Amino acid sequence: MAEAVLYVIATPIGNLGDLSARAIKLLSEVDLIAAEDTRHTGRLLSHFSIKSSLVSVHDHNEIARAELIIDYLSQGKRVALVSDAGTPLISDPGYGLVKRVREAGFNVSPVPGCCAFVAALSAAGLPSDRFMFIGFLPAKTQARVKQLSELVDQTCTLIFYESTHRILVSLDDMISVYGDHREAVIAREITKTFETFKHGTLADLKAWMLTDANQQKGEFVVLVRGAEPVDDKVDQIDARSAHVLGLLAAELPPKKAAAIAAEITGIHKKQLYEYLLQRD
Numbered sequence: 356m357a358e359a360v361l362y363v364i365a366t367p368i369g370n371l372g373d374l375s376a377r378a379i380k381l382l383s384e385v386d387l388i389a390a391e392d393t394r395h396t397g398r399l400l401s402h403f404s405i406k407s408s409l410v411s412v413h414d415h416n417e418i419a420r421a422e423l424i425i426d427y428l429s430q431g432k433r434v435a436l437v438s439d440a441g442t443p444l445i446s447d448p449g450y451g452l453v454k455r456v457r458e459a460g461f462n463v464s465p466v467p468g469c470c471a472f473v474a475a476l477s478a479a480g481l482p483s484d485r486f487m488f489i490g491f492l493p494a495k496t497q498a499r500v501k502q503l504s505e506l507v508d509q510t511c512t513l514i515f516y517e518s519t520h521r522i523l524v525s526l527d528d529m530i531s532v533y534g535d536h537r538e539a540v541i542a543r544e545i546t547k548t549f550e551t552f553k554h555g556t557l558a559d560l561k562a563w564m565l566t567d568a569n570q571q572k573g574e575f576v577v578l579v580r581g582a583e584p585v586d587d588k589v590d591q592i593d594a595r596s597a598h599v600l601g602l603l604a605a606e607l608p609p610k611k612a613a614a615i616a617a618e619i620t621g622i623h624k625k626q627l628y629e630y631l632l633q634r635d
Contacts, residue, residue, distance in 0.1 A: 359428040361456045362435045363449065365442040365468030369546035371402055378466050379403050386432035389424060391439045391448055412436065414448050421455040428461045442470045446490040446516055472514045475542035475576035478552060482580070485511035492517070492525055499525065503532040508625065510581040517575040526561045529579065533557060534618055538580040544573040583623050592630050596620040600627050 362381050367373040382388060383405050389412040390396035396409060412420045424434050438447035453463050472488050489506070492499045492515055506513055517525050529537070535558035543551040551570065553563060557579070564570045592600075599619055603612035609631045610624075617624035 358433075358462065359431050360433050360462045360464050361424065361428065361453070362433065362464050362466050363443050363453065364435050364437050364466040365470065366396075366399060366437050366440060367546070368440045368469045368471050368474070369544065369550075371399070373469050373546060374399075374403070375466070375468050378468060379405070381433075381466060382407060382435055382437075384433070385435045387424070387427055388435045388437060389420065389452070390437050391443075395439050396437055407435075412448060412452060417448050417451045418455070421452045424452065425456060425459045425461070428456065428459070440469070440471075442468065445470055445472070445488075469546075471542075471545055471574070472516070472576055474545050475540075475552075475578060476512070476514060479540040479542060479578045480554060481512045481538070481540055481578050483512065485581075486514055487511050488514045490516050492521075492528075494521065496524065496528065500528050500532060503528055507532055508582050510584050512581055513579040515577045515579070517577055519572050519574075522571060522575050522577075523561070523564060525577070526557060526564070529577075530557045530561065533579065533582075536621075540578045542576040542578065543570065545576065547573075549573065592622060592626065596622055596627075597630070600630065604631055 362385065364378050364381060366378070382400065382403070385407055388396065388400070388407050388409050390409055391411070391413050393409045393411050400407065400409070410420065410423065427434050436443050436449055436452065438449065441447070443449040444453065456463055476483050476486060487506070487509060489502070492502060515525070529539070536556045539555070539557050539560055541551070541553045541560050543549070553560060553570075555563065596616065600612060600616040603616050607615070609628060613624045613628035613631060616622070616627050620627075
């Protein structure tokens with residue numbers, strides 16, 4: 356009898372040719388495929404003439420379905436988990452299922468493949484030695500701005516997913532939090548017919564999208580360059596920047612003055628704030 360195992364299988368994010376030979380083999384052999392959307396996955400399986408049984412596993416039934424899948428595994432059967440596109444669990448359902456299967460004592464084995472944010476990072480031309488994947492930002496403006504603000508001083512590349520309906524408002528909020536001139540890349544429709552990579556400042560990217568409504572459609576990965584590291588050497592602040600900061604500090608609280616001066620001078624706000632504290 357084959358070993359009972361849950362395979363977590365990555366599927367294409369656009370181009371069907373990206374489904375690996377190993378993934379095709381396993382999807383053909385397993386006793387059950389747990390899919391985020393059985394209709395969507397059904398079309399993929401049909402393309403490769405795969406006849407395995409399907410069951411839906413999504414955000415609303417994941418915990419209940421875990422019992423069914425554990426029952427299959429208890430009988431020595433093999434199960435595959437797939438999402439609509441890319442690697443399951445990465446901004447997709449599956450965490451609860453995988454956790455419960457492991458707790459029940461069964462093996463979970465990854466079958467690597469496509470992942471939209473990894474693909475975007477590999478081709479974006481932004482620093483890739485250190486990065487932070489955030490996924491989808493909150494739908495409501497206040498919560499979205501709060502999360503962006505919590506990341507403002509991160510020096511690694513920040514990676515977000517975004518939808519057609521919120522790409523413009525999310526860019527607006529990124530501009531308000533990170534400033535017009537923060538370097539960024541929008542990766543759109545990766546591996547699909549209209550794949551697009553656009554590099555520029557956040558303000559440039561917003562203007563580009565506004566001039567071409569077609570660029571506002573599809574699935575997006577937004578990559579934002581991290582903040583410049585602060586070396587805490589306040590003596591490196593030039594005379595003009597110190598003058599601008601002093602004028603602002605005379606009218607505003609130190610943190611606010613430092614934030615506005617940072618936009619004007621390009622010097623990191625933490626460095627300007629430290630300068631104010633040491634000056635006083």
